[in-house]
Amino acid sequence: xxxxxxxxxxxxxxxxxxxxxxxxxxxxxxxxxxxxxxxxxxxxxxxxxxxxxxxxxxxxxxxxxxxxxxxxxxxxxxxxxxxxxxxxxxxxxxxxxxxxxxxxxxxxxxxxxxxxxxxxxxxxxxxxxxxxxxxxxxxxxxxxxxxxxxxxxxxxxxxxxxxxxxxxxxxxxxxxxxxxxxxxxxxxxxxxxxxxxxxxxxxxxxxxxxxxxxxxxxxxxxxxxxxxxxxxxxxxxxxxxxxxxxxxxxxxxxxxxxxxxxxxxxxxxxxxxxxxxxxxxxxxxxxxxxxxxxxxxxxxxxxxxxxxxxxxxxxxxxxxxxxxxxxxxxxxxxxxxxxxxxxxxxxxxxxxxxxxxxxxxxxxxxxxxxxxxxxxxxxxxxxxxxxxxxxxxxxxxxxxxxxxxxxxxxx
Ligand SMILES: Nc1nc2c(ncn2[C@@H]2O[C@H](COP(=O)(O)OP(=O)(O)O)[C@@H](O)[C@H]2O)c(=O)[nH]1
Ligand SMILES: [Mg+2]
Numbered sequence: 077x078x079x080x081x082x083x084x085x086x087x088x089x090x091x092x093x094x095x096x097x098x099x100x101x102x103x104x105x106x107x108x109x110x111x112x113x114x115x116x117x118x119x120x121x122x123x124x125x126x127x128x129x130x131x132x133x134x135x136x137x138x139x140x141x142x143x144x145x146x147x148x149x150x151x152x153x154x155x156x157x158x159x160x161x162x163x164x165x166x167x168x169x170x171x172x173x174x175x176x177x178x179x180x181x182x183x184x185x186x187x188x189x190x191x192x193x194x195x196x197x198x199x200x201x202x203x204x205x206x207x208x209x210x211x212x213x214x215x216x217x218x219x220x221x222x223x224x225x226x227x228x229x230x231x232x233x234x235x236x237x238x239x240x241x242x243x244x245x246x247x248x249x250x251x252x253x254x255x256x257x258x259x260x261x262x263x264x265x266x267x268x269x270x271x272x273x274x275x276x277x278x279x280x281x282x283x284x285x286x287x288x289x290x291x292x293x294x295x296x297x298x299x300x301x302x303x304x305x306x307x308x309x310x311x312x313x314x315x316x317x318x319x320x321x322x323x324x325x326x327x328x329x330x331x332x333x334x335x336x337x338x339x340x341x342x343x344x345x346x347x348x349x350x351x352x353x354x355x356x357x358x359x360x361x362x363x364x365x366x367x368x369x370x371x372x373x374x375x376x377x378x379x380x381x382x383x384x385x386x387x388x389x390x391x392x393x394x395x396x397x398x399x400x401x402x403x404x405x406x407x408x409x410x411x412x413x414x415x416x417x418x419x420x421x422x423x424x425x426x427x428x429x430x431x432x433x434x435x436x437x438x439x440x441x442x443x444x445x446x447x448x449x450x451x452x453x454x455x456x457x458x459x460x461x462x463x464x465x466x467x468x469x470x471x472x473x474x475x476x477x478x479x480x481x482x483x484x485x486x487x
Contacts, residue, residue: 082137083275085427087129088239089139089166094173095183096145099203102222103173104142107232108132125163134236141167147183160190162406165433169238170198176209197238201231247283247339251465252311254288261315261323263296267380275424276336280314300326314339317449318381321456334462337449340422346435351469353446354454355476356417362397364416366390370404371426381448382421393455408434412443420447
């Protein structure tokens with residue numbers, strides 16, 4: 077995806093599910109007007125989900141996901157359900173493609189149940205109407221022929237109505253006034269991507285600019301110099317979590333301080349859960365399992381934080397012999413009960429739906445869920461300060477028992 081396009085995390089993700097040969101790939105091609113997916117008479121042609129970001133009227137920016145047949149041979153039982161759940165978790169909308177000649181199969185009904193279980197908006201598509209089926213379509217199904225294009229226009233109209241209303245949310249601009257100076261601390265070390273800033277930084281800058289605030293971007297190494305300049309009185313400092321400890325020490329106490337990660341967690345709707353989750357740190361014992369989960373597989377910076385830094389800091393902070401496990405990309409275990417804590421990345425590449433789905437699964441299994449940024453803020457002793465911007469959450473943190481936080485954390 078090019079840098080000039082809507083980030084994947086902001087796009088409506090639409091997944092096409094169904095049995096082999098129902099016409100999922102044909103339908104994806106008909107809906108997108110592109111030869112995106114491989115159509116074939118050979119069973120099980122699509123073996124991995126195929127994703128494509130595009131602008132699609134009247135749907136707007138979307139990611140279209142073509143999936144393998146749910147009844148594919150080789151993908152059996154639990155594995156099949158787990159794979160489907162992995163994809164469903166990322167979907168804002170699900171389309172169940174049924175072959176109108178075959179009718180709803182057992183696999184189709186099983187799929188329908190998985191979709192309904194997740195409470196995501198969905199539509200059943202009764203495909204191959206050109207063949208003149210004798211069977212009655214399921215109630216509410218959209219009747220289409222992917223071959224002739226009949227019903228495709230109406231299908232797109234119906235899909236666009238299923239897109240959940242995006243609440244107008246801001247990353248940071250609601251915390252400041254137009255004209256306010258906002259200092260953004262973006263360390264640039266060997267793990268930073270070449271020639272650009274990472275997505276949460278870009279998005280925060282843009283959000284502040286959209287609202288007439290004045291972002292000033294510095295490395296941690298120039299922060300002191302900046303703040304010592306005449307007339308530089310920022311109303312907020314937003315830092316990369318990795319520099320939290322140093323930035324916390326440099327920025328005067330009366331200036332609001334928080335991190336990109338905390339803002340992103342708020343934006344994606346799970347900041348409160350993440351704050352609650354952090355209290356699990358004090359209960360960690362020798363041999364406890366902690367899962368560090370990442371939303372993508374290609375951010376070297378996140379990877380370094382997740383696989384190296386947080387494990388080191390967490391072990392040093394708790395003084396416990398923890399078993400740290402990691403997962404990344406679409407993989408995320410269905411069963412989380414083996415873990416005493418899940419620490420997720422900021423989720424900048426995931427949609428709100430996808431991060432929330434992971435969070436809800438953890439919460440429903442009584443497994444505390446937090447994120448990289450909250451964990452780092454907590455360990456470095458900066459969490460209390462960085463939540464002052466959000467009085468309800470600050471109160472929540474004060475009311476929680478985080479006993480160990482009074483110990484000196486080693487950053
Ligand atoms: N007659 C007819 N054939 C279709 C239609 N949609 C798909 N097919 C055919 O059904 C077969 C399987 O289609 P494909 O899109 O690969 O199915 P998938 O396995 O669900 O992705 C191919 O031979 C398609 O040409 C349709 O609307 N009408
Ligand atoms: Mg296919």
